[in-house]
Amino acid sequence: MTTHAGLPRHQFQQDANLTANDGPRREAVRKALGNYQTARNRTGATFTDWKSARNAAATIKHEALNHLDRYLEEFEQKFTARGGKVFWASDSKQARDYILKLAKEKGVRSIVKSKAMTGEEIHLNEALLEEGYGVVESDLGEYIQQLKGEPPYHFVFPCMHLRRDEISDLFHRELGTAQTNSPEELTMIARRVLRRAYVEADMGISGANFIVADTGMISITENEGNARLTVGLPKIHVALIGIEKMVPRLGDLALFLPMLATAGTGQHLTGYNSMYGGPRQPGETDGPEEFHVVFLDNHRTRLLADPEQRDALHCIRCGACLNVCPIFKNIGGHTYGTTYQGPIGSVITPHFRGLQDWKHLSGASSLCGACTETCPVGIDIHHHLLHNRRNAAAQKPASGEGLLWKAFVFLMKRPALYRLATKFAPLGGLLQPLLEHVPFNPLHNWTETREFPQAPLRSFRDQFRAHQAAKTSQAKGGAR
Numbered sequence: 157m158t159t160h161a162g163l164p165r166h167q168f169q170q171d172a173n174l175t176a177n178d179g180p181r182r183e184a185v186r187k188a189l190g191n192y193q194t195a196r197n198r199t200g201a202t203f204t205d206w207k208s209a210r211n212a213a214a215t216i217k218h219e220a221l222n223h224l225d226r227y228l229e230e231f232e233q234k235f236t237a238r239g240g241k242v243f244w245a246s247d248s249k250q251a252r253d254y255i256l257k258l259a260k261e262k263g264v265r266s267i268v269k270s271k272a273m274t275g276e277e278i279h280l281n282e283a284l285l286e287e288g289y290g291v292v293e294s295d296l297g298e299y300i301q302q303l304k305g306e307p308p309y310h311f312v313f314p315c316m317h318l319r320r321d322e323i324s325d326l327f328h329r330e331l332g333t334a335q336t337n338s339p340e341e342l343t344m345i346a347r348r349v350l351r352r353a354y355v356e357a358d359m360g361i362s363g364a365n366f367i368v369a370d371t372g373m374i375s376i377t378e379n380e381g382n383a384r385l386t387v388g389l390p391k392i393h394v395a396l397i398g399i400e401k402m403v404p405r406l407g408d409l410a411l412f413l414p415m416l417a418t419a420g421t422g423q424h425l426t427g428y429n430s431m432y433g434g435p436r437q438p439g440e441t442d443g444p445e446e447f448h449v450v451f452l453d454n455h456r457t458r459l460l461a462d463p464e465q466r467d468a469l470h471c472i473r474c475g476a477c478l479n480v481c482p483i484f485k486n487i488g489g490h491t492y493g494t495t496y497q498g499p500i501g502s503v504i505t506p507h508f509r510g511l512q513d514w515k516h517l518s519g520a521s522s523l524c525g526a527c528t529e530t531c532p533v534g535i536d537i538h539h540h541l542l543h544n545r546r547n548a549a550a551q552k553p554a555s556g557e558g559l560l561w562k563a564f565v566f567l568m569k570r571p572a573l574y575r576l577a578t579k580f581a582p583l584g585g586l587l588q589p590l591l592e593h594v595p596f597n598p599l600h601n602w603t604e605t606r607e608f609p610q611a612p613l614r615s616f617r618d619q620f621r622a623h624q625a626a627k628t629s630q631a632k633g634g635a636r
Contacts, residue, residue: 165516172487172520181317185488188316189479195422196476202424213411214534217470220369220402221460227369227402228451234372238434240447248278251450255280255361255394256287258448262392264289264358268350270376270383271295272363273311273473274396274452277495277508280361292353294382296346303330309489311496312420312475317488350382360390360444364397365472366412370405373433374449377416377426384430393444395432399451400460400469412472419532420474459507465540468503470533477527477537483520492517499527503540511548518544581611 175181203209220227232242245251251274259267267289269275281302284291293302297314301307303326308314315323320337327333333345362383364374374395376383387393403412409429417423436443460466478484478498489497494505494517502517518541527537567574614622 168491168493168516168520171491171493175488175491176486181488182486184319185317186485188313189485192422192479196418196479197422199418199422199424203418209411209415210532210534213415213532214467214470216403216408216411217533218467220404221400221466221469223404224399224402224460227404228367228399230369231367231372231402234370235434235449238372238437240372240434240449243448243450244453245450246453248452248454251278251396251452251454252280252283254450255396256283258392258394259284259287259289259359262358262446264392266290266292266353266357267359267361268292268294268353268357268386268390269361270363270378270386271298271314272361272396273308273495274363274398275361276307277454278396278452280396292350292357294350294353294386295378296343296380296382299346299350300326303327306490307495309497310475310478311473312478354385354389357386357390359392359394360386360388361394361396362386364395364401365416366409367397367399367402368406368409368431369402371431371433373406373431375409375413376430376432377413377428378430379421379423379427381428384428387430387432387444388442391444392446392448393432393435394448394450396450396452398456399453400456400471415532416472416474419472419476419530455508459504462507465503465507465543467535468500468507468537468540470535471500471504472533474532476530476532480526480530482522482524482526487520492520499537499541500531500535503535503537503544506544506548511544512552515544515548518542518548575615575617578611578615578617581615582613 200206236242243251243254245254258264267284269281269291271293272280275281281291281293293299295314297316298308300315300318300323301309304315309317318326320339320342323342324335324337327342327345328335331345331349336342362376365377366375368375374397376387378384403409413429414425417426420426432447435445435447456469459469473496475498477500478489481498484498492498492501492505494501494509494514496504499521502520505517506514521538521541523538523541525538528535528539531537567577
């Protein structure tokens with residue numbers, strides 16, 4: 157499958173068709189998501205009141221985002237007081253340039269990186285590799301995808317689409333290891349490679365799950381311990397974080413950490429929950445000598461300025477909406493061609509990358525509402541998909557679509573003309589083969605993937621009139 161930055165609509169359609177027809181791949185994804193759903197239902201039931209927890213989480217995120225300027229400044233003040241450094245990156249280029257400049261100034265040779273979707277968002281690995289820096293992903297799923305030369309398939313489960321034998325073949329080909337179908341042995345193979353990378357790295361790069369304003373700390377949640385090693389062993393730590401990850405108080409994590417674990421992986425709590433508040437202090441035995449936080453805007457403030465859709469920034473990247481989405485289950489993560497896949501990715505990507513180029517993602521939805529129902533912070537996801545569709549059409553109507561709607565309005569306002577048109581409606585199905593050969597077929601977007609709907613031979617009006625006539629005739633016959 158081909159994936160590109162700036163994936164056009166026809167490429168999306170092509171990849172979606174390929175994946176939807178790949179039975180074994182779909183089965184692997186469905187099985188993984190089925191196991192997730194079982195675990196989530198079990199752990200979610202342990203919340204005394206899940207609905208109230210969702211409302212509380214949404215309220216906290218609303219507070220954080222509506223006073224984001226104040227909370228970001230509070231974080232910076234407390235973080236820099238302990239020797240940390242903060243850089244504000246308005247776009248991808250500024251973030252990449254800052255990290256590259258830092259690496260050059262400090263004589264960095266090798267870099268280890270834990271999972272950071274912001275890194276995928278700004279294409280950080282590619283920029284570092286072009287400058288000659290060795291970058292190793294330390295998250296097991298991300299490492300597998302890096303060896304495979306592919307982006308993550310899912311932003312929580314990066315290689316969920318791969319079977320054990322495929323991973324074994326990959327390790328055999330890339331690392332020269334023996335074939336095995338044992339998950340433990342596959343994990344140990346990766347561990348031996350990654351342990352060396354931690355020791356040799358001069359710089360560690362991470363993301364963050366939450367920014368805590370009142371303590372000036374970041375929170376990282378993981379199950380492998382790789383982020384702790386990525387942060388703790390190299391001399392320089394860089395955390396690349398989207399500004400929307402803010403929570404006002406440390407106490408808020410008492411709600412968000414178990415909620416993230418339950419919604420994201422079906423656990424009560426993830427294996428490692430760590431707080432980092434600055435570089436190594438006097439008397440401490442480990443930790444980085446320098447700690448840099450790069451706050452990434454990259455059009456987030458543009459979405460924040462939209463009162464109708466700003467709650468999309470409440471997202472805690474749990475991936476729950478992907479896991480229940482019937483579209484994701486059938487077309488897979490790579491088809492989206494974006495850093496953030498699934499329903500929430502389809503909402504925010506048009507804001508981050510341009511509405512007209514990415515409006516097709518908002519159309520790739522059943523609008524069943526499962527995403528909204530499962531979201532732990534109550535984002536109105538499926539309605540935002542409709543908002544994107546409306547905004548895209550208002551901004552730039554599809555070719556010929558405006559004329560079609562004007563013709564529709566003209567027809568519906570004239571009953572006599574409408575009745576005449578229904579007489580010719582059954583011919584529509586016969587016209588489709590002819591329309592396919594017309595250079596400027598106004599119905600192309602519909603007929604490209606669908607057959608033209610067959611109209612009934614008799615309209616409802618005709619059938620109702622005949623029914624009434626039959627009743628009248630029957631009544632007259634009875635009267636005689």
